Amino acid sequence: MKVLDHGYVELVETWGSDQAIIEAARMSTNKGFVGWGTPDAPGDEKLLAYLYNNKHATPFEMAGMVIEVKAPIFVFREWHRHRTQSYNEMSARYVPLPNENYVPDLANVLDRAHSTTKNKQSQAVGSILDAVNADIWIHALKAMYAAAEACYQTALECGVPKELARLIVPVGRYSRMRASANLRNWLAFLTLRTAPNAQWEIRQYANAVASLISESFPRTYNLFCEERVVAHV
Amino acid sequence: MKVLDHGYVELVETWGSDQAIIEAARMSTNKGFVGWGTPDAPGDEKLLAYLYNNKHATPFEMAGMVIEVKAPIFVFREWHRHRTQSYNEMSARYVPLPNENYVPDLANVLDRAHSTTKNKQSQAVGSILDAVNADIWIHALKAMYAAAEACYQTALECGVPKELARLIVPVGRYSRMRASANLRNWLAFLTLRTAPNAQWEIRQYANAVASLISESFPRTYNLFCEERVVAHV
Amino acid sequence: MKVLDHGYVELVETWGSDQAIIEAARMSTNKGFVGWGTPDAPGDEKLLAYLYNNKHATPFEMAGMVIEVKAPIFVFREWHRHRTQSYNEMSARYVPLPNENYVPDLANVLDRAHSTTKNKQSQAVGSILDAVNADIWIHALKAMYAAAEACYQTALECGVPKELARLIVPVGRYSRMRASANLRNWLAFLTLRTAPNAQWEIRQYANAVASLISESFPRTYNLFCEERVVAHV
Amino acid sequence: MKVLDHGYVELVETWGSDQAIIEAARMSTNKGFVGWGTPDAPGDEKLLAYLYNNKHATPFEMAGMVIEVKAPIFVFREWHRHRTQSYNEMSARYVPLPNENYVPDLANVLDRAHSTTKNKQSQAVGSILDAVNADIWIHALKAMYAAAEACYQTALECGVPKELARLIVPVGRYSRMRASANLRNWLAFLTLRTAPNAQWEIRQYANAVASLISESFPRTYNLFCEERVVAHV
Numbered sequence: 001m002k003v004l005d006h007g008y009v010e011l012v013e014t015w016g017s018d019q020a021i022i023e024a025a026r027m028s029t030n031k032g033f034v035g036w037g038t039p040d041a042p043g044d045e046k047l048l049a050y051l052y053n054n055k056h057a058t059p060f061e062m063a064g065m066v067i068e069v070k071a072p073i074f075v076f077r078e079w080h081r082h083r084t085q086s087y088n089e090m091s092a093r094y095v096p097l098p099n100e101n102y103v104p105d106l107a108n109v110l111d112r113a114h115s116t117t118k119n120k121q122s123q124a125v126g127s128i129l130d131a132v133n134a135d136i137w138i139h140a141l142k143a144m145y146a147a148a149e150a151c152y153q154t155a156l157e158c159g160v161p162k163e164l165a166r167l168i169v170p171v172g173r174y175s176r177m178r179a180s181a182n183l184r185n186w187l188a189f190l191t192l193r194t195a196p197n198a199q200w201e202i203r204q205y206a207n208a209v210a211s212l213i214s215e216s217f218p219r220t221y222n223l224f225c226e227e228r229v230v231a232h233v
Numbered sequence: 234m235k236v237l238d239h240g241y242v243e244l245v246e247t248w249g250s251d252q253a254i255i256e257a258a259r260m261s262t263n264k265g266f267v268g269w270g271t272p273d274a275p276g277d278e279k280l281l282a283y284l285y286n287n288k289h290a291t292p293f294e295m296a297g298m299v300i301e302v303k304a305p306i307f308v309f310r311e312w313h314r315h316r317t318q319s320y321n322e323m324s325a326r327y328v329p330l331p332n333e334n335y336v337p338d339l340a341n342v343l344d345r346a347h348s349t350t351k352n353k354q355s356q357a358v359g360s361i362l363d364a365v366n367a368d369i370w371i372h373a374l375k376a377m378y379a380a381a382e383a384c385y386q387t388a389l390e391c392g393v394p395k396e397l398a399r400l401i402v403p404v405g406r407y408s409r410m411r412a413s414a415n416l417r418n419w420l421a422f423l424t425l426r427t428a429p430n431a432q433w434e435i436r437q438y439a440n441a442v443a444s445l446i447s448e449s450f451p452r453t454y455n456l457f458c459e460e461r462v463v464a465h466v
Numbered sequence: 467m468k469v470l471d472h473g474y475v476e477l478v479e480t481w482g483s484d485q486a487i488i489e490a491a492r493m494s495t496n497k498g499f500v501g502w503g504t505p506d507a508p509g510d511e512k513l514l515a516y517l518y519n520n521k522h523a524t525p526f527e528m529a530g531m532v533i534e535v536k537a538p539i540f541v542f543r544e545w546h547r548h549r550t551q552s553y554n555e556m557s558a559r560y561v562p563l564p565n566e567n568y569v570p571d572l573a574n575v576l577d578r579a580h581s582t583t584k585n586k587q588s589q590a591v592g593s594i595l596d597a598v599n600a601d602i603w604i605h606a607l608k609a610m611y612a613a614a615e616a617c618y619q620t621a622l623e624c625g626v627p628k629e630l631a632r633l634i635v636p637v638g639r640y641s642r643m644r645a646s647a648n649l650r651n652w653l654a655f656l657t658l659r660t661a662p663n664a665q666w667e668i669r670q671y672a673n674a675v676a677s678l679i680s681e682s683f684p685r686t687y688n689l690f691c692e693e694r695v696v697a698h699v
Numbered sequence: 700m701k702v703l704d705h706g707y708v709e710l711v712e713t714w715g716s717d718q719a720i721i722e723a724a725r726m727s728t729n730k731g732f733v734g735w736g737t738p739d740a741p742g743d744e745k746l747l748a749y750l751y752n753n754k755h756a757t758p759f760e761m762a763g764m765v766i767e768v769k770a771p772i773f774v775f776r777e778w779h780r781h782r783t784q785s786y787n788e789m790s791a792r793y794v795p796l797p798n799e800n801y802v803p804d805l806a807n808v809l810d811r812a813h814s815t816t817k818n819k820q821s822q823a824v825g826s827i828l829d830a831v832n833a834d835i836w837i838h839a840l841k842a843m844y845a846a847a848e849a850c851y852q853t854a855l856e857c858g859v860p861k862e863l864a865r866l867i868v869p870v871g872r873y874s875r876m877r878a879s880a881n882l883r884n885w886l887a888f889l890t891l892r893t894a895p896n897a898q899w900e901i902r903q904y905a906n907a908v909a910s911l912i913s914e915s916f917p918r919t920y921n922l923f924c925e926e927r928v929v930a931h932v
Binding site: 072073074076077080081083084087092093101102104109112113127128129130133134136137140144145147148151154155158159160161163164165166167168169170171172199 | 771776779803828829860
């Protein structure tokens, strides 16, 4: 599942299911899963909706997902604020980081600079960005990425320790990790990172995560989407 | 997997594996799983041992287990201090708790009362327990369980709300739950609850959990056991 | 601060303040606390409200509170599901629990049994509770508490280990603990435990906690209250 | 408390104390703080040592510390893996990051490159670093920092959104945050980050944190130090 110019989100494993959530919730009444219903004869989807809409969150901890992610460092910096996930990331102390760096699209840059939404973080601070300057910036960014890489490689070759040579690595460079969380915490991640005020780049990753969740936990994911529609009406 | 007189520990699901732990750890060096070795040609079991013995704990968060447990309330009271697990338990606010209560074995009671180990909690405080008094106590305990149940049932029949009728329920009564945690946290649970100073009853549950872990994560479990041997030498 | 018949909530210590929350939040823009305003010239109370209402929760982790609580075991069983708090509780493995047990008021029992609210847990399951039966139950409960205590004391005197003698202790018996959490997590506790569907007893404790929070963090507490009013309109 | 060339660690606030840890632990036996002793008549320092050495960790959650830290991004990247701390950090989405970048000392770089300890991360990978090349690298690093800053400023002036202009910011640039944790978790941080295999830079920060802890929690800090001595003998 490609994300941005060099990144991806890839499913490693899931555990639990919409049904396992019902089974866990039914512990409280000493019953088990009864069965999903039909439009005419509704079944346990009613309980699932009740749990979700009334924030009975613990049953949603009985399912989860492990994924692998390749993303720029500035995206990982935002991602790692989610302290309920488990992470194992590539380390520039152990291996030189591969020379892959995020370069945004010209159209995307212009679009965000001109946005008049409430998302002030994506807006220009100085003059209004025009296409010429945006293009110049993208070329400058690429040139700077190349210069930083040259500095990094030279340092490594000269014998500067890896953990110091990396000082010049820009936050636009890609890294890679595995991340694991239970479903409750993945949904909390989606709530914050698919929101309009999240940075566009992490939103693309959150959308990819959402797509994996919708496949493995379709009923729970629908409830998540319905709640968001209500919240925005 | 029977535990105590009416309890059990039952596997619901595991995720991850010894191999998945290696894969996660290899994120840091941008490599994957190479393969388990043989005595002559050791493979990734060396990395697993290195991670475990040097307390690189995060890769062990990439695997986990969901179980179902039936145990007395006083065992759950100790269990729930482990705040890194997820719980869904039967609730006496929703359903009357079934009339099942823990009655210890006569031999076990005498054995613990006479123990001269450092485990002071299991020792007698007053006079030395003799077999006659131990037997009397077990009969008294059963009679009191029955009296508490009668009080509980009468209250429910008279219309006392379930959440109040339960006040007389003794902590020896059985309840039921699902519990989920990642492998790192299950091992922390085992460290504390299989230790000699843990109460004998929760130790039986911890041993049952250990047995499930040994089946699903045999290499990691071996490292856990070896460390404990070293710690006690 | 008395709660129920023998319980209490007592402040041990707080850290941080409404102002410290602003200071932490201003890290993101590299500024500090500017000052609270007046109705005519609003100050940092605007930022505090913005943070609270837009669920920017991390600054509220920069303040917190330690309390001491004496409550019945069934209340602690609900309380300890909050896994973000730190607990140290009296242990019946170390000391015999004092003979103090929760006895609800007659009026309160009748009121809850007759309640026609949505709080099904507080309602009668069998026949409708009348005052005579409620009174009989309260007397039976007291008698059973006394019988359980007699069984407990006899066991201790005969030399039954403390950790076994306690099996008959009812969940209505009082215990004592210290609990610590940051403000974000105390507010999450209040949200769940002051809600109308929380059991009446834990609601009394939550109200006492709320009162301590209102004294130490008055501006944050007001925002919490306003949000609840909005949620219920 | 200066750390590295432009960084610092500054105490904001502590809560609890060595005594509060004893008080919390004494909850289990229903007693309070008795008093510190003298060499001839030892007091509660015996219990504190017992708790610490037997890993009774929860009482150490009843104290804590909030600090402010200015450190390079690559240090924060390591720091934020500690998921039990609370963080509020400066955000390059909200404000341009000030132009302060970490430049290591020549002597320090050479020393680490030539180190023959087991800390492989600090060692050279290519040829052996000589003083001339180390000096050249430091000059190149400074020049690259300046070039990255020029690219950053130009982008901001042209109207590139702050959140994109930052892509070129190197991980050697300074940022600022507040961090809060309880004492148990600060000690876990110290264990990992003052260890010889931790990167030299974060070790300087960990040493500064250790110094703050030793002032506010002197008895607990001594136990931490004694344990480390034992572990290394």
